[in-house]
Amino acid sequence: MARRLTPWRWAVLGLAAVYFLVPLAASFVFTVDDPRHGVDFGAYTGIVSADGFGSSLLLSLELAVATIVVVLLLMVPAVTALRLGAPRLRPVVEVICSLPLVVPPIAFVAGIVTVLKWGPQYLSRTPLFQTFVAVQNPTFPVVLVLAYVVMALPFVYRALDSGLRAIDVRTLVEAARSCGASLPQALVRAVLPNLRGALLNASFLTLALVLGEFTVAQLLGFQPFAVWIYNVGGSQAQMSVAVSVLSLLVTWALLLALAGAGGRDRTASSRG
Amino acid sequence: MNMTVTSTLEKAAAEKAATVEFRSLRREFGPTVALDGLDLTVRPGEFLALLGPSGCGKTTALRMLAGFEHPDSGAVLVDGADVTGVPAHRRDAGMVFQSYSLFPHLNAVDNVAFGLRMRKVRTAERRARAAELLELVGLGDKRDRYPHQLSGGQQQRVALARALALRPRVLLLDEPLSALDAKVRLNLREEIRRLQQELGITTLFVTHDQEEALSVADRVAVMRAGRLEQCAAPAELYGRPATAFVAEFVGTMSRIPGELTDGTVAVLGRRLPAEGEAADGSVDVLVRPEALGVRADADGTGRVVATAFLGAVVRVTVRLADGTEAKADLPAHEATGLGAGAPVTVSLPDRPVLVAGRAQS
Numbered sequence: 001m002a003r004r005l006t007p008w009r010w011a012v013l014g015l016a017a018v019y020f021l022v023p024l025a026a027s028f029v030f031t032v033d034d035p036r037h038g039v040d041f042g043a044y045t046g047i048v049s050a051d052g053f054g055s056s057l058l059l060s061l062e063l064a065v066a067t068i069v070v071v072l073l074l075m076v077p078a079v080t081a082l083r084l085g086a087p088r089l090r091p092v093v094e095v096i097c098s099l100p101l102v103v104p105p106i107a108f109v110a111g112i113v114t115v116l117k118w119g120p121q122y123l124s125r126t127p128l129f130q131t132f133v134a135v136q137n138p139t140f141p142v143v144l145v146l147a148y149v150v151m152a153l154p155f156v157y158r159a160l161d162s163g164l165r166a167i168d169v170r171t172l173v174e175a176a177r178s179c180g181a182s183l184p185q186a187l188v189r190a191v192l193p194n195l196r197g198a199l200l201n202a203s204f205l206t207l208a209l210v211l212g213e214f215t216v217a218q219l220l221g222f223q224p225f226a227v228w229i230y231n232v233g234g235s236q237a238q239m240s241v242a243v244s245v246l247s248l249l250v251t252w253a254l255l256l257a258l259a260g261a262g263g264r265d266r267t268a269s270s271r272g
Numbered sequence: 273m274n275m276t277v278t279s280t281l282e283k284a285a286a287e288k289a290a291t292v293e294f295r296s297l298r299r300e301f302g303p304t305v306a307l308d309g310l311d312l313t314v315r316p317g318e319f320l321a322l323l324g325p326s327g328c329g330k331t332t333a334l335r336m337l338a339g340f341e342h343p344d345s346g347a348v349l350v351d352g353a354d355v356t357g358v359p360a361h362r363r364d365a366g367m368v369f370q371s372y373s374l375f376p377h378l379n380a381v382d383n384v385a386f387g388l389r390m391r392k393v394r395t396a397e398r399r400a401r402a403a404e405l406l407e408l409v410g411l412g413d414k415r416d417r418y419p420h421q422l423s424g425g426q427q428q429r430v431a432l433a434r435a436l437a438l439r440p441r442v443l444l445l446d447e448p449l450s451a452l453d454a455k456v457r458l459n460l461r462e463e464i465r466r467l468q469q470e471l472g473i474t475t476l477f478v479t480h481d482q483e484e485a486l487s488v489a490d491r492v493a494v495m496r497a498g499r500l501e502q503c504a505a506p507a508e509l510y511g512r513p514a515t516a517f518v519a520e521f522v523g524t525m526s527r528i529p530g531e532l533t534d535g536t537v538a539v540l541g542r543r544l545p546a547e548g549e550a551a552d553g554s555v556d557v558l559v560r561p562e563a564l565g566v567r568a569d570a571d572g573t574g575r576v577v578a579t580a581f582l583g584a585v586v587r588v589t590v591r592l593a594d595g596t597e598a599k600a601d602l603p604a605h606e607a608t609g610l611g612a613g614a615p616v617t618v619s620l621p622d623r624p625v626l627v628a629g630r631a632q633s
């Protein structure tokens with residue numbers, strides 16, 4: 001874009017940069033500043049060797065991947081079916097999917113805790129008891145995935161909905177069917193590839209949400225990355241800030257990687 | 273033109289040109305009756321245009337043949353076999369849609385090859401055939417373009433190639449030209465006609481443009497409010513419309529007041545044999561602009577209201593003594609001197625005329 005940057009644009013850009021970069025820079029300076037020796041990267045080297053860094057980051061990534069897979073498997077068919085079959089139900093689904101925005105995470109997690117406590121008591125003699133135990137397995141807490149799926153619903157719904165709005169789903173499906181594709185084939189071969197941008201956006205938002213989520217994980221007693229940062233911070237001020245800076249960079253890198261992998265070039269301009 | 277391609281295609285299609293029958297199809301959407309007992313037969317290899325005003329059920333009828341819509345009652349038959357319950361992807365009907373319907377993520381070749389891919393044709397084979405088809409619609413050099421890199425007319429050509437890729441028994445075209453500009457429209461409709469004749473494929477072409485229907489179709493079916501009004505060859509439809517609705521929908525018609533008695537009608541100072549259904553008494557005589565004579569006459573009771581230059585002819589609008597307006601097409605040289613306000617005499621040739629009940633006005 002050869003667009004001229006007017007003084008106004010510069011001003012806004014400058015303000016935004018100050019707003020975002022100054023705290024980041026200050027944090028960075030704080031972590032590397034040592035009153036005795038000058039610059040010292042000890043805080044950063046300390047992190048990587050610190051206990052639990054690798055395992056908590058890995059757990060967060062696993063949770064993110066699982067959440068993305070589940071939420072997309074759930075929502076893509078649902079939203080597509082909604083658009084094809086029952087457009088009048090859309091407002092209802094929209095409201096339901098927005099509920100997690102309204103319910104505070106604290107209330108949400110309180111509900112989950114109650115269920116987790118109540119379940120084993122009443123189901124101790126049934127096979128469901130094992131389910132409750134498995135769901136809370138600390139090496140891979142399925143219950144967190146379930147919670148994150150609910151929390152990601154509003155973002156995923158919105159991303160998919162806007163993606164579907166940009167294409168004429170009905171015509172694409174009918175065109176595919178008149179070319180001899182069954183309904184599932186039509187959806188997979190003709191609709192899904194054109195939702196790439198929307199799928200990417202949805203994954204993006206879910207990834208950011210899961211990596212940064214603290215309340216639910218902490219209160220349920222698991223230790224993904226965000227909780228680990230908090231725990232480390234309690235013991236060492238400089239290291240905890242270093243971890244925050246690092247986590248910001250990690251999240252950024254992951255989002256950029258996702259964007260790069262998805263190749264955002266063709267998706268936006270595909271309607272001629 | 274690639275002769276080998278067309279000849280092989282032609283053979284394949286001509287062997288199985290299909291008869292299509294709609295039998296008293298009925299379909300309601302809530303309070304609207306989209307189809308109200310539609311009966312229509314399309315002959316093998318025929319190019320039939322479905323013509324009618326907006327909302328008369330043309331698209332609904334076509335979608336029923338394609339399998340996207342199901343009748344409340346009635347049946348769709350292809351070669352005598354009832355296909356009403358057959359799902360869309362087994363109907364063997366190629367369709368071109370009104371809106372651009374190419375798959376945005378595929379280039380032209382892959383769009384055309386989509387159906388072959390669904391049929392599990394090998395990659396090399398389907399690409400070769402898709403390339404042939406693109407050649408056939410005149411886009412051999414655009415095979416690697418994506419839909420957003422093609423013009424509207426080119427997109428519809430690719431869509432046509434895609435619809436033909438599986439050698440369908442019926443080709444369905446739902447106003448494929450309506451999003452295109454006039455020049456492209458004209459070219460493409462002639463090309464569609466040429467292709468259809470070469471392939472000999474039974475074709476249904478939906479349009480609400482009567483000129484389009486008359487110029488390309490073997491027969492034109494005029495629909496009105498979910499029913500068939502008349503189905504006939506273009507010349508017959510134009511020259512001998514069965515009803516006043518058809519007469520006025522197809523081409524331009526003027527209504528001139530007359531008095532009907534015993535099968536003859538008194539109009540413009542003379543008595544002519546009458547056709548059409550109307551009760552004796554005050555009627556309207558329906559007249560085509562080219563049938564109406566207009567002559568400058570200082571004592572004439574008609575007055576020219578407006579003239580419009582249409583190329584070879586000039587369309588003159590005349591207000592008659594009783595206030596009704598009639599349109600006449602005159603050769604350009606006869607129309608010189610007929611400015612607005614000029615007194616004229618209007619006349620009819622010695623031929624039976626079509627009459628209809630007096631229009632309320």
Ligand SMILES: Nc1ncnc2c1ncn2[C@@H]1O[C@H](COP(=O)(O)OP(=O)(O)OP(=O)(O)O)[C@@H](O)[C@H]1O
Pocket residue numbers: 301304305306324325326327328329330331332333480
């Ligand atoms: N899915 C639908 N739901 C509700 N009403 C419909 C639906 N499809 C068609 N109709 C109604 O049925 C009637 C016939 O529609 P149809 O699309 O067949 O008309 P058409 O002849 O193709 O008109 P046009 O020339 O404007 O395309 C219209 O009144 C339309 O509003």
Ligand SMILES: [Mg+2]
Pocket residue numbers: 330331332
């Ligand atoms: Mg229509």
